[in-house]
Amino acid sequence: xxxxxxxxxxxxxxxxxxxxxxxxxxxxxxxxxxxxxxxxxxxxxxxxxxxxxxxxxxxxxxxxxxxxxxxxxxxxxxxxxxxxxxxxxxxxxxxxxxxxxxxxxxxxxxxxxxxxxxxxxxxxxxxxxxxxxxxxxxxxxxxxxxxxxxxxxxxxxxxxxxxxxxxxxxxxxxxxxxxxxxxxxxxxxxxxxxxxxxxxxxxxxxxxxxxxxxxxxxxxxxxxxxxxxxxxxxxxxxxxxxxxxxxxxxxxxxxxxxxxxxxxxxxxxxxxxxxxxxxxxxxxxxxxxxxxxxxxxxxxxxxxxxxxxxxxxxxxxxxxxxxxxxxxxxxxxxxxxxxxxxxxxxxxxxxxxxxxxxxxxxxxxxxxxxxxxxxxxxxxxxxxxxxxxxxxxxxxxxxxxxxxxxxxxxxxxxxxxxxxxxxxxxxxxxxxxxxxxxxxxx
Numbered sequence: 001x002x003x004x005x006x007x008x009x010x011x012x013x014x015x016x017x018x019x020x021x022x023x024x025x026x027x028x029x030x031x032x033x034x035x036x037x038x039x040x041x042x043x044x045x046x047x048x049x050x051x052x053x054x055x056x057x058x059x060x061x062x063x064x065x066x067x068x069x070x071x072x073x074x075x076x077x078x079x080x081x082x083x084x085x086x087x088x089x090x091x092x093x094x095x096x097x098x099x100x101x102x103x104x105x106x107x108x109x110x111x112x113x114x115x116x117x118x119x120x121x122x123x124x125x126x127x128x129x130x131x132x133x134x135x136x137x138x139x140x141x142x143x144x145x146x147x148x149x150x151x152x153x154x155x156x157x158x159x160x161x162x163x164x165x166x167x168x169x170x171x172x173x174x175x176x177x178x179x180x181x182x183x184x185x186x187x188x189x190x191x192x193x194x195x196x197x198x199x200x201x202x203x204x205x206x207x208x209x210x211x212x213x214x215x216x217x218x219x220x221x222x223x224x225x226x227x228x229x230x231x232x233x234x235x236x237x238x239x240x241x242x243x244x245x246x247x248x249x250x251x252x253x254x255x256x257x258x259x260x261x262x263x264x265x266x267x268x269x270x271x272x273x274x275x276x277x278x279x280x281x282x283x284x285x286x287x288x289x290x291x292x293x294x295x296x297x298x299x300x301x302x303x304x305x306x307x308x309x310x311x312x313x314x315x316x317x318x319x320x321x322x323x324x325x326x327x328x329x330x331x332x333x334x335x336x337x338x339x340x341x342x343x344x345x346x347x348x349x350x351x352x353x354x355x356x357x358x359x360x361x362x363x364x365x366x367x368x369x370x371x372x373x374x375x376x377x378x379x380x381x382x383x384x385x386x387x388x389x390x391x392x393x394x395x396x397x398x399x400x401x402x403x404x405x406x407x408x409x410x411x412x413x414x415x416x417x418x419x420x421x422x423x424x425x426x427x428x429x430x431x432x433x434x435x436x437x438x439x440x441x442x
Contacts, residue, residue, distance in 0.1 A: 045264050046132065046165045049293030050081040050173055050208040050251060053286075057087040060285075061095040069286045071099035073272045074107065077293065078132045079160055081173035083210050085111070085123040093125055094389045098361045106130045108359035109390040110139045112156040117149075124156035124173050124209075125390075130359050134163050136346050138355065138392050138405055142172065142191050150187040152177035155207075157191075159199060167262040167297045169204040169255075170195050174211065181212040182222070189225045192256065204259040210289065214248040230257045234267035234294045241269050241290050243283050251292045259296075267294035340427060342366070342387065344436035347423045349416035352397035354423050354436075358387040369433075371395060374422040378415045383407070 114121035161168035241251040341360025
């Protein structure tokens with residue numbers, strides 16, 4: 001994988017002194033985890049987690065010391081769900097992405113709409129390493145059933161797969177309202193049921209985030225539906241996910257039973273203060289929460305070709321081939337960015353769509369760009385369309401009304417061949433920017 005973190009001698013010593021493994025027993029199965037004394041995710045595998053960054057906006061984005069810690073922390077993960085983004089200007093997340101990639105890393109992010117019942121809105125965002133993780137299609141916010149309002153901030157959902165580790169899952173991130181934490185945690189099982197219906201070919205689900213699952217907000221020992229058979233809490237009640245004087249396990253990671261085969265047994269709390277030498281008052285200036293994490297498959301159980309589907313819509317035929325981004329010229333014409341930061345991230349021959357993402361830090365003008373199949377005879381020319389940092393656009397072969405991140409080719413016949421194909425994206429001057437091979441359906 002492009003990023004790999006390994007447990008050093010000091011980390012091993014700390015773990016041995018503290019008692020290297022604990023055990024949680026939920027239902028009939030005992031799951032192992034690395035306790036909260038660990039400094040962070042340091043094992044081989046795909047590192048996934050969540051982090052409440054506590055009122056992240058332009059004020060924090062202007063602090064170099066805070067941004068440096070956040071950048072290092074995010075780079076320790078393959079995919080991390082960020083909560084409590086409060087920035088109406090839309091500038092803080094691009095600034096954070098620039099910080100994350102300042103060392104040459106290739107991270108991207110996708111963000112939700114600003115959510116909440118009051119004027120104080122929050123966003124969720126998933127940051128992910130494009131060398132190790134591929135998002136499948138367009139993320140979406142959980143659609144609450146008509147006439148209901150179970151969540152103050154509805155969960156934000158993405159489907160990911162490892163590009164080198166044979167693991168995929170649908171993730172749902174949540175930041176519950178503290179006053180309604182018990183009710184919202186219980187309602188998360190409805191979200192999982194909806195995911196099962198919306199992604200029928202993907203049985204693995206991760207629910208994570210700031211559950212406010214402790215203290216006066218939530219009884220840790222309660223018989224909540226999310227503790228029923230089939231759910232496994234990787235973040236134990238004895239872990240402290242707060243950076244202040246309190247000892248609380250507000251932040252959690254929960255997986256469905258089918259994902260336990262890919263779970264390595266390593267999960268915990270990322271002590272970025274210990275890892276990066278962060279002392280008060282900078283520690284609490286970064287956040288009042290520590291991130292949580294879990295590590296999935298080391299890659300010994302299968303090959304990348306055995307990874308889960310690369311499609312996102314219900315019933316879509318999977319494409320398991322990795323995306324290939326072609327080396328760009330030194331600058332994008334008219335944009336001033338360093339390199340082509342746009343790539344094809346998925347193709348579905350069954351549902352006839354292609355997803356394209358801007359993995360850079362600047363807005364990219366796609367107007368006049370061309371998308372073709374492997375014959376080159378089927379060509380789609382982009383209309384006026386700008387792709388903001390982290391944004392995805394889905395191009396459907398058929399007809400429809402363009403809206404937001406959805407465009408339509410306008411063809412009556414299919415384009416993408418079920419027997420194998422390749423999607424090509426060409427930028428200004430006919431320069432090949434990205435390609436994505438599609439395996440023949442088996």
